[in-house]
Amino acid sequence: MFGWGNTVNGELGLGGIEEEQILSPRELKFSKATQVQQVACGTNHTAVVTNDGQVYTCGNNDFSQLGHNKPRKRLEQVDGLSAYVINNVACGMAHSVAVNEWGQVFSWGSNVYGQLGMGISDTLLVPKVIKTLATCNVIQITCGLNHCLALTNSGVLYSWGCNKHGQLGLGTKATMELKPKPIKSLAGIPIAFIASGGNHTFAVSKSGFVVRVYSFQAVSVYGSRNSSKICVLIESSLPVSWHFLGNPESCLCATTHETQKSSEV
Template sequence: MEFRINVEMFLWSLRNWPIFSFIDWNCVSKVHMALVYGNLGNEALIVTTDKVVYALGCNTSGCLGIGVSHSTLYPKKVEALCGKDIKTFAHGRGPHVLALTEEGKIYSWGHNNHGELGNNSTNHMIPTLVTRNLTNEFIVDVACGSHHCLALTKEGKVYAWGENTRGQVGNSVNINEDTPMKVNSKLADKTIICISCGQSSSMTVTDSGEIYGWGCNQVGQLGIGNYVNQVNPCKVTTLVGIVIEKIVCGYAHVLALSNKGVLYVWGGNNCGQLGLDESRKTNVCSPRQLAVKEMGRVLDIASSHYNHISVAMGEGNRIFMWGECLGQIITVPILVTVASLHDVFARYASPSVMHQPLVLYGEEPDMSLTDYFRNAFDDQSTSDLVVRVQQKCIYVHKAFLAIRCQYFRTMFQQNLIKNNQSVIEEQTFSYDVYKAFLKYFYTDEIDLPPGNIPEFLKLAHTYSENQLKKHCVEKIKEEITIENAALLYGMSVEYNAKESEEYCFKFMLNHMTVVTQTANFAKLDENTIKSFMVKAAQVGASETVACDI
């Protein structure tokens, strides 16, 4: 999932990286993309909106790409890349760098002792096009381990090259493979949509959500249930049936995110980077679910083969981190006050390098007033009131609730909640129902898990939200069945929800024989049953008269 970053956040994030301290941003055209890399976070690349590429820093192994070996504190043009329309970068520990263009071409430069540049260039200090076996391929993504590389084609095929001491490039007889080779074996008939590299391992995700990995497996980072290195891709069978959308590798551990927002972890855990336990730091060779109540549904994940840190974005765009942070070992995810995933790597990772380029998109999508309200719900950064339900927090705004809801307006006006009170407890209703209730005031939609509509109706009645009762009809249409029709009808009558009562009545009338035999119908009170039968008889009589006429 790609979270677009605005101008203010982009510039703020850049200032978190020390290497940019000497830059006079007025001397460089508007920045579109930036990458911080190198063993000490002491090299950087900048791409401007007019497609000019600059580099600055230590220039280890000529990794700045400026054609000379000396370092520079001030941006120098990378002439070979200017005007090439750079899409993204990837970097390894040498350091070596790959640049991918929007036209699907790869340029490489920097450290090349293990064939990680994938070309036969004699000058590793100048970006050179990688053409071996890739001339007719359109590349859509690249990834780097410490000394090896992966490239993903438009057709979903994977090429690998570089150091192959642990099989991370694939089934090759060479210890160092300096030519991109297609990874076949079990991937030959697969379409790959995501690639990532650990220090000496390679991981991929197919379009059906399956995971395959190969290379170093000494601490279980391939997730295949053992600790044996693999030269051919192996399926992570534990997650069969679970659709994985994204996978990221740390030095020797892995995070995988499902399409349901569930996070799975495995691999090395010497620094607590799996986040599984406060006391245990044992390695894990099969995927384990990492469930953190405060995190809720996970929206995005990040890690880097340079270090042992793990980062995740949860509900409300809240950022959590764990693992090795500023030299300290954090074994359970903790909430941090930062604006983006990049800020965690800038402030807490060792070394402080980017897990991927920081990109400012030229045009932000048009947003309506409704979009702004929707984004404001459960947003910790702007909230002035926390509603705690079943030990979970929901972040809201007093003024907004006072405008939309008479119950809250009365509460605030009568000082039933003090102006400086920031947390209130809700103990009557469940978390899912109350969260859906609060979200309704921001979106005019009922975002409610199945099976909760009876409790939701009760809540709407308790808070005298008659308009909300009307909205419940659509949810009832989605969920009503023979078994629950009488229950929903009885609650609609009890809570004076006329529209839902009428819909349930018509449903019951159309399925009268089977509905009246259900347990829920038998549980209705005598007056409700009598009222239903009388009304049903009247409707039946009217239909008979109409037919006679």
């Protein structure tokens, strides 16, 4: 695993080094018996899932987003998840979310906008199960700055947290949702994968041809512009295979038989 960029908060897990910025990729070594399966980055913290399903975090801990008692400049295991096999993690600005092998969702850290999905707005020091999703088998999660989405194995998409910019796609004027709610406008459309930027979100259907976006920003697609706080259908002649979201930029990747093309949105 390699990391680079800002390291003031220990988010690269390199320990107490003097450099505040790492300008080129630097390797972060685990023990030989441990392999990294996935990594997720928040604003100033990092979470890693290993091949044995354990979660390690490092970086800023002002809102308990590490699941530890103190900030860490080296990756340290999240003891509150050690009894579970974790498949997926995601990080927001100052909160973290994880999904275990049974599809249970855990969250911890900042909760100002209800982004932990607990029905309250209190910060959580350690991971806790989101009870609203207890009967769902969640297979994907994604976090924006202060919002989250969860995709179930049946293709149903839930969202919660900050909604000041319509990033939850619920079609309501509420500025936040404290518990996960299904996105009704996507009912009947099986979703394949999801991604969140700071204050916007994308979802791609299993057909790969239909992309839906809910955002506070104008969206430019093949020269067209639109603006919405609910789900908007984006028609594409290319099957979307993956997408990546930043804050606020986005990129969709489409694959054809002859070549690979990317389209900036």
